[in-house]
Amino acid sequence: MKKIKVAELKDGDKFTESIYMDEKLSNMLVPADTSMKAKDLERIVKWGISEVFTTGELIKDAQKKEEPAAIANITDAADSKFFITYASMIELFSDIMNALKKGKKPNAAVINEIADQLTEMVESAGDIKDIDELVGYINKSDKLGEKYAVSGINCAILSIIVGKELKLTPIRMNNLVIASLLHDVGMLRIPERILEKKGNLTPEELAVVRMHPTVSYQIIAKILGFPEGIARIVIQHHERWDGNGYPSKLAGEQINLLARIIAVTDSFEAMNRSKAYRTSMIGYAAMKQILNENSKKYDAGVVKVLVKVLGIYPPGSFVILNDTSIGKVVKVKSTAPLRPVIKLLIDSTGAKVEKNEEIDLVANTKLFIVKVIDVSEMEGKLSD
Numbered sequence: 148m149k150k151i152k153v154a155e156l157k158d159g160d161k162f163t164e165s166i167y168m169d170e171k172l173s174n175m176l177v178p179a180d181t182s183m184k185a186k187d188l189e190r191i192v193k194w195g196i197s198e199v200f201t202t203g204e205l206i207k208d209a210q211k212k213e214e215p216a217a218i219a220n221i222t223d224a225a226d227s228k229f230f231i232t233y234a235s236m237i238e239l240f241s242d243i244m245n246a247l248k249k250g251k252k253p254n255a256a257v258i259n260e261i262a263d264q265l266t267e268m269v270e271s272a273g274d275i276k277d278i279d280e281l282v283g284y285i286n287k288s289d290k291l292g293e294k295y296a297v298s299g300i301n302c303a304i305l306s307i308i309v310g311k312e313l314k315l316t317p318i319r320m321n322n323l324v325i326a327s328l329l330h331d332v333g334m335l336r337i338p339e340r341i342l343e344k345k346g347n348l349t350p351e352e353l354a355v356v357r358m359h360p361t362v363s364y365q366i367i368a369k370i371l372g373f374p375e376g377i378a379r380i381v382i383q384h385h386e387r388w389d390g391n392g393y394p395s396k397l398a399g400e401q402i403n404l405l406a407r408i409i410a411v412t413d414s415f416e417a418m419n420r421s422k423a424y425r426t427s428m429i430g431y432a433a434m435k436q437i438l439n440e441n442s443k444k445y446d447a448g449v450v451k452v453l454v455k456v457l458g459i460y461p462p463g464s465f466v467i468l469n470d471t472s473i474g475k476v477v478k479v480k481s482t483a484p485l486r487p488v489i490k491l492l493i494d495s496t497g498a499k500v501e502k503n504e505e506i507d508l509v510a511n512t513k514l515f516i517v518k519v520i521d522v523s524e525m526e527g528k529l530s531d
Contacts, residue, residue, distance in 0.1 A: 148172070148202050153192060156199070158185040164203025165260075168196055176231060178239045178260075179203060191231075232268050236261050237300050240328065241293035247366065248293075248335045255371045262324040265300065269307040295331050298416060303327035305412035305453075312452045313408075323405045325373060326380040330409055333362030357393050360385050384409040387444045407446040411437065411453055414445075430461030430476075431519040458484040460516065467518040470495040474506065483509050485516070 148170075160183040166176045168191060176191065176199055177183055191199070240261055243253040306327040310320050334342070337359060341352045348356065360382045368378040383397060383406035390398030392410075402410075418433035434457065441450050458479030460466060465475050466489065474489035486508035491500045508514055 148200055151199050151201065153188060153197055153199060156183055156188055158183060158188070161206045162201050162203040163206060164201050166203075167200045170200050172200060172202075176235075178235055180206070181235070181238075229268055229272065232264060233300070236264060237297055240300055241296040244293045244296045244299075244332070244335065247332060247370075252370055255373065258325065258328060258371070261300075262303070262321060262328060265303050265328075266307055266320065266324055269304060269311065295334055298331055298413075299328040301416045302330060302409065302413050305416060306408055308456050309408050309412060309449060309452050310405075312456060313449075319405065322374075322377050322380060323408060326377050326384075326405060327409055327412065329363060329367050329371075329373075329377075330381050330384050330413060331359065331363065332366050332381075333359035333364075336362050336366075357385070361394055379403065380405045380409070384413060386410070388446055389443045391443070402446075404446075408449050411445050411449045415453065415457075430457070431459065431464045431466075434459060434461055454484055455481045458487050460485075460487050460519065465492075465520050466516045467520060468506075468514045469517050470514060471497075472514075473520070477505065480509060 150170075151166075161180060162177075163179060165172075165179045166183070168176050239257065243257060246253040303324050306323050307320070310323050315323060334356075337356060341348065341355055344352070364378045364382040367373050367381055368375050380403050382394065383402050386392035386395065386397040386402045386406065387410070388399060388402070388407075390396050415433050415437060418436065419430060434454065437445060437450060438454070441447055456479075458476075458481075460476045460479070462476055462479065465473065467473050468489070472491060472495045473493040474491045476487045477490045478488035480487065489506045489508065491504040491506055494500055506514060508516070
């Protein structure tokens with residue numbers, strides 16, 4: 148293993164193996180064969196990191212690779228200690244999904260590496276503040292790469308959070324993460340005219356979409372060569388607790404626990420993302436719908452864990468308080484899911500708040516949430 152001084156690295160450097168920010172090789176900075184970016188170096192210097200580590204060699208005459216414009220768009224997350232790993236994983240996984248879309252066979256070992264890195268990232272997050280930060284990325288990542296790659300990464304993060312609370316064994320956790328990453332890989336085989344259709348799908352079109360868990364099973368087991376156990380988790384992620392899911396109409400505990408976890412995390416993630424045939428939902432609305440359908444669609448134990456970690460008002464939700472002030476949920480507390488920490492955006496007089504002011508609704512008992520508003524409505528208020 149090599150120890151490299153950050154001061155010796157430059158924009159455009161590329162190595163044969165991944166670069167890590169710690170000697171245990173657990174927190175990735177840049178994946179293998181990926182150009183170093185000036186902003187990467189600026190951030191780790193800002194965090195006080197003077198040395199990085201790799202088992203690889205510098206690739207001579209590496210061509211400078213420009214930073215994707217999509218990553219630069221997420222300015223408020225760009226300084227996070229987790230963001231570089233998160234964005235890098237999406238970029239790497241997007242390459243895998245694009246290869247599959249073109250009928251090529253990607254290196255399954257890279258998928259395992261992504262799964263390991265995501266697990267380490269969530270486990271190193273530690274407290275609920277950092278978990279909130281990771282979940283907050285989910286609502287900001289629409290332009291960060293191939294859409295099913297982004298969905299897979301986001302679903303995996305949520306699944307790891309739930310799996311960690313359920314104290315899954317390392318083997319089951321690994322299976323859960325890989326299955327979460329690949330749960331919608333079968334969608335790559337669905338015709339674009341159906342996926343991009345505006346309005347309701349016809350019964351025939353819906354039947355085609357509902358084939359994707361079976362197609363995912365085939366890709367995972369036969370093309371990528373993962374164990375059939377992982378493929379079985381994926382084929383069951385649209386089964387529902389009341390037996391009205393697909394493709395096999397399994398019910399209750401007939402459904403694999405890991406598939407029941409993905410059923411919840413996939414639904415929450417999907418409700419927060421834009422679809423051509425369905426309007427996107429904010430975190431609160433997604434959580435509310437999952438709670439309303441809990442006894443029918445989902446394992447109540449899994450839903451309970453999601454609520455414990457994310458709260459009733461997930462990070463990123465915009466809310467109106469009883470004094471008419473408006474803010475954004477930035478932190479949740481498992482002991483008080485109805486009383487999160489709010490970043491104040493507009494005060495009770497209607498004036499925009501320029502300074503960074505947070506209100507802890509557990510400590511401030513006089514204030515409470517009276518309404519959740521849509522993000523588009525919030526953006527209109529801030530632009531006034």
